[in-house]
Amino acid sequence: MEEEMKRVYLDHIAATPLHPLVLEAMLPYLKDNFGNPQSLHSIGQEASIAVEEARESVAQLIHANPEEIYLTSSGSESNNFALKGLAIAQRDRGTHIVVSAIEHQSVLHSVKNLEKYGFTHSLVPVDKWGMVNPDEVRKAITQETILVSIMLANSEVGTVEPIREIAEICRSHEVFFHTDAVAAVGNIPVDVSELGVDALSLAGNQFYGPKGSAALFLKKGTRILPFIDGGIQEGGRRAGTEDVAGIVGLGIAAKIAEREMGSRAGKIEPLRDKLIELLPQKVEHVILTGHPEKRLPYHASFCVEFIEGEAMLLNLDMQGIAVSSGSACTSKALKASHVLLAMDIDHALAQGSLVFSLIDETTSEDIDYFLEVFPPIIERLRKMSPLYTKYLEEKDK
């Protein structure tokens, strides 16, 4: 009889599983309630009510008003919408944008492509923990600056940024402030008015909601260019037939997150801390990346010296353990992470990146299993590593 392999999923930042109640809430909209929310008849109106209820739950999760929530299909879309939409709509006021060096590619590539429309941008550096210094943002703002975008938390190294301070600087300079909060919302408390942000991106698949359902918060009265032109959906700013089931799922996921975020973190964080404590004891030459305290509760990331992330990842996968080596959006590109390089981690070490991101279902046994399986993998991989051989030779000298 073949024994089934143990499965341990530690890749929250790539995707979370659907909460069972989320799927349950979605099902009616994948069956009988298939109406188009823009239709005037009953079956359409039922769908419309469901969409507006979901919008309300999303708004509540971040302490916004429902009319400030624009439903989109991904965090990347929300970031594109915010960056391009805000920049082009405010072009008469200036053409300079400030972002950090560790933003997600959807922010970095958006500002890069805005160059076509006459915009320039500055990259704010981060310290060795991936932390943005608000003073650096202040220094980067010029007379031409109209928009600043700094992420709330980085998914590759877990660091939570000082968003409130940065937002205050932007406000005092009369510059719009957007934050990519995809890794944060639903996992740690986020209050848009307390933070003082003008725009914020979030995504359901980071808090046990469906893929394909995300949102952009946009403070009431903020001028933005529509992202998808067409029908009157989302106030004419994001046309297209609504993915009703996905939106309903996002809404329920938001509701559950609001209620359970604290207890989830309370359960996950000690397991994460155990990993951070024990991994460097079990394996030599392992360095924690990101801020030691100011980090997402589900997040532990490391660089393992002398080995490439991909090799570790594939060997762990053979043992049933799913982790990542950085952002899923670029993982197949197999390049050293721009986030780690910006933190002044050298190129060779950055290749050894390993990101553990725990989910609600993670148990203490999962962590034990990983800690048992991992050291022999590393031993084997290091034996084959020319870098490690070289290190040993030099050490012996």
Next chain:
Amino acid sequence: MEEEMKRVYLDHIAATPLHPLVLEAMLPYLKDNFGNPQSLHSIGQEASIAVEEARESVAQLIHANPEEIYLTSSGSESNNFALKGLAIAQRDRGTHIVVSAIEHQSVLHSVKNLEKYGFTHSLVPVDKWGMVNPDEVRKAITQETILVSIMLANSEVGTVEPIREIAEICRSHEVFFHTDAVAAVGNIPVDVSELGVDALSLAGNQFYGPKGSAALFLKKGTRILPFIDGGIQEGGRRAGTEDVAGIVGLGIAAKIAEREMGSRAGKIEPLRDKLIELLPQKVEHVILTGHPEKRLPYHASFCVEFIEGEAMLLNLDMQGIAVSSGSACTSKALKASHVLLAMDIDHALAQGSLVFSLIDETTSEDIDYFLEVFPPIIERLRKMSPLYTKYLEEKDK
């Protein structure tokens, strides 16, 4: 005991219900197979394989290559992607675009907003049946023209356009040709190479697939600007974590449509013909809109004189019958349809628009039920109509 109201859904153009096999195929990706297709581990790779299989099925449905299919979140997104992406990428070749007067708002508003970037456009007229004359397209093309976009079939009046002839004209003028085939694909045979189009939009919710899952076909080698900047998804042209379950649903819906399109049409078309034949016999002053023969098999549309579409629609809804008065994307705007106005239907008559679009489940009894319920509704509404009173007075003179 309360008797349950009969429910008749005749609003295919707003949304189709999910085919049961589509939902069945989606469910594993809403449960255990929740991986991110960009992850390198097994659970991610399972999702990746599912996405690529779906891409293949979509390609097969329109006789394209899988690498020519870009997955999007709606027909409107596909149209925006095509229009804006092609125009801006080809700007060095010219700045003029040709579209028809009866395009979907996502095409019309896209070309309107391209004016900001220095583009102009011409609107090609249609005849009284909503038919585009290919010669009019030829006349509209100038030295500056880089792109033509004419829909394959119009969802409000059902007319199927002479796309092959138009594509040939575009080819001979070396102008890109896009067609919005959202109302057509999955319902009538569509072959991109036979038609000779460079780009084509389609949407799953028009052929019993999920909302939120759509695609853009783009002929290999065609230069286009990315629509969502970020990760490497969709060849870097449309970033964002894939809605795996929705994409799987789209793929299965495409597979089923390819197999069953003919038999579906064979079943629906006679019911549609029955409606077209009997409605004008049951109710006076009813005019068929759109082409009498060259129209979508599931589609019957009319203008009912002296009454507003909304009133008919709400009264029918009270009897459990769901129909529409035009495109769902603008229905809540309650304006006379630009499609009907372009067909030279006068403004008052255009207000009486009624669109019947049949689905796979539609039965002959459904049509009978409608034909029984509708005449007394019309009688009642006309009694309250000042326009009808005026008509009777003038007739009696």
